[in-house]
Amino acid sequence: MTCTGCGAQEFDEGFLEDGGESSRGYTRWIEGPLQRGIFGGARTMGKPRREVRAFRCRQCGHLELYAGDYV
Template sequence: MRCTQCDGADLEPGFIEDNGEASQGYGRWIPGPLERGIFGGARRMGKPRWIIDAFRCTRCSHLELFVRPKD
């Protein structure tokens, strides 16, 4: 993989932390537009969730984000 900003070849793996209430400690991506429920939170029921993998370019610090199905 290469950085899409500076074409650097050294991408450091990491992840996006989610430390909200009842979180599992990592960020997730959900397809479709954001829909809010009656209490203002995001409606997620029945939608697939994808784990976000993040890679930081060590040259310019740009983040590249990719998703993968939850294991």
């Protein structure tokens, strides 16, 4: 993996925390444009979800995010 910010190749893996109400403690990517429901929350019913993996460049701090089918 190469940093798109500075070209370095050393990363630390981490994750993005979701601290919202009823959160599961991690962030997910949801396919499609944001659509809001009647109370202003995101409409996600029936949309594919992907776990987000985050890697921080040791050189410049840039975050590289990947959404995929991870186990």
